[in-house]
Amino acid sequence: xxxxxxxxxxxxxxxxxxxxxxxxxxxxxxxxxxxxxxxxxxxxxxxxxxxxxxxxxxxxxxxxxxxxxxxxxxxxxxxxxxxxxxxxxxxxxxxxxxxxxxxxxxxxxxxxxxxxxxxxxxxxxxxxxxxxxxxxxxxxxxxxxxxxxxxxxxxxxxxxxxxxxxxxxxxxxxxxxxxxxxxxxxxxxxxxxxxxxxxxxxxxxxxxxxxxxxxxxxxxxxxxxxxxxxxxxxxxxxxxxxxxxxxxxxxxxxxxxxxxxxxxxxxxxxxxxxxxxxxxxxxxxxxxxxxxxxxxxxxxxxxxxxxxxxxxxxxxxxxxxxxxxxxxxxxxxxxxxxxxxxxxxxxxxxxxxxxxxxxxxxxxxxxxxxxxxxxxxxxxxxxxxxxxxxxxxxxxxxxxxxxxxxxxxxxxxxxxxxxxxxxxxxxxxxxxxxxxxxxxxxxxxxxxxxxxxxxxxxxxxxxxx
Numbered sequence: 001x002x003x004x005x006x007x008x009x010x011x012x013x014x015x016x017x018x019x020x021x022x023x024x025x026x027x028x029x030x031x032x033x034x035x036x037x038x039x040x041x042x043x044x045x046x047x048x049x050x051x052x053x054x055x056x057x058x059x060x061x062x063x064x065x066x067x068x069x070x071x072x073x074x075x076x077x078x079x080x081x082x083x084x085x086x087x088x089x090x091x092x093x094x095x096x097x098x099x100x101x102x103x104x105x106x107x108x109x110x111x112x113x114x115x116x117x118x119x120x121x122x123x124x125x126x127x128x129x130x131x132x133x134x135x136x137x138x139x140x141x142x143x144x145x146x147x148x149x150x151x152x153x154x155x156x157x158x159x160x161x162x163x164x165x166x167x168x169x170x171x172x173x174x175x176x177x178x179x180x181x182x183x184x185x186x187x188x189x190x191x192x193x194x195x196x197x198x199x200x201x202x203x204x205x206x207x208x209x210x211x212x213x214x215x216x217x218x219x220x221x222x223x224x225x226x227x228x229x230x231x232x233x234x235x236x237x238x239x240x241x242x243x244x245x246x247x248x249x250x251x252x253x254x255x256x257x258x259x260x261x262x263x264x265x266x267x268x269x270x271x272x273x274x275x276x277x278x279x280x281x282x283x284x285x286x287x288x289x290x291x292x293x294x295x296x297x298x299x300x301x302x303x304x305x306x307x308x309x310x311x312x313x314x315x316x317x318x319x320x321x322x323x324x325x326x327x328x329x330x331x332x333x334x335x336x337x338x339x340x341x342x343x344x345x346x347x348x349x350x351x352x353x354x355x356x357x358x359x360x361x362x363x364x365x366x367x368x369x370x371x372x373x374x375x376x377x378x379x380x381x382x383x384x385x386x387x388x389x390x391x392x393x394x395x396x397x398x399x400x401x402x403x404x405x406x407x408x409x410x411x412x413x414x415x416x417x418x419x420x421x422x423x424x425x426x427x428x429x430x431x432x433x434x435x436x437x438x439x440x441x442x443x444x445x446x447x448x449x450x451x452x453x454x455x456x457x458x459x460x461x462x463x464x465x
Contacts, residue, residue: 060367191294238323265329
């Protein structure tokens with residue numbers, strides 16, 4: 001059985017990578033995975049929120065089917081839902097997770113700038129899902145709010161307070177250089193811990209490692225020296241047309257004009273100047289360079305240990321707006337910036353390498369794909385299918401009171417905020433910027449009915465099987 005490296009970043013735009021056309025920062029190690037494997041051009045996340053998306057990666061199910069559909073409600077992933085850790089452990093794999101888990105809602109209201117709180121119950125819960133080896137860095141902000149494994153080591157190095165102060169500094173607006181040595185950045189720590197485990201894990205058993213970087217998710221905090229890795233002339237400006245937000249009925253009208261009121265984290269374009277957006281994008285891309293370095297070192301360590309008998313999957317939980325349409329963040333976001341994500345698959349020996357495909361895929365497909373490479377039997381009741389099986393007619397992205405269904409050409413959005421229900425539809429072919437809502441248009445009536453029927457079928461299959 002091959003060793004399996006499942007590598008994820010958090011909130012990563014696919015166009016930040018060279019293999020997807022990015023030019024502002026070099027990503028040679030991720031581009032190498034693309035060159036030696038398959039690039040999926042139409043891969044969609046199962047949710048624009050961290051917790052539901054990660055739970056979908058873990059289970060091969062959409063949020064409606066695994067139940068952990070919210071970052072904010074007490075809806076943790078159940079230990080009774082079959083998952084990657086359990087399934088691969090049952091096949092004899094040594095199962096490790098290094099970095100961010102986020103399978104249970106964070107108690108945000110308990111956090112404060114003057115304290116870091118216990119986190120043992122979260123760590124115990126994650127282990128109960130089937131993880132044998134856990135080195136937990138459960139998000140940049142979580143690591144200053146709570147004592148995960150990284151926070152404890154950061155405090156022992158006398159660096160935790162400085163990072164906590166920077167994260168809570170409202171004047172910085174979530175954009176600042178990491179206040180410590182580069183090797184102590186969360187993503188560098190995750191890379192180091194992953195290499196250590198790769199070098200030391202049980203030689204008698206194949207390895208499964210989910211290596212989960214919490215960058216380039218905000219705060220946008222690369223080490224200072226990584227800023228020079230970005231070509232500032234290619235950082236670009238946010239794609240914003242204020243006239244798009246003249247209609248108060250639009251889902252993200254309030255997000256743009258501010259305050260966002262639960263629609264988007266980084267709403268309110270009007271109170272941020274161009275220099276802020278350039279700085280934010282620059283810092284974001286510098287963090288991508290750091291992650292690429294760590295991926296390169298990790299794959300080198302894995303190849304030294306396992307040779308060509310290695311499966312590598314790289315993706316993220318969702319993307320990031322990065323100023324486009326006037327937002328950063330992703331909450332209740334239907335845009336391609338957030339939903340259409342990078343997905344790379346390198347098979348053992350480089351089989352099928354140097355290919356790319358535009359078939360419609362979803363991150364729920366990662367689960368059955370990894371099980372297939374491990375020789376495990378299929379798990380019943382999942383929504384995903386093996387990435388080599390031909391794709392989907394429709395894919396979905398879901399979270400709390402939010403659903404998107406797309407066939408890759410048209411996209412239908414249904415969202416409820418407070419007591420207001422929003423239905424919007426976009427033609428990705430004629431309107432790739434997603435600025436013109438065509439829901440209710442007679443020209444698109446048949447297509448809208450088809451997408452509504454696909455969404456209804458999925459919900460009926462879940463609620464009334």
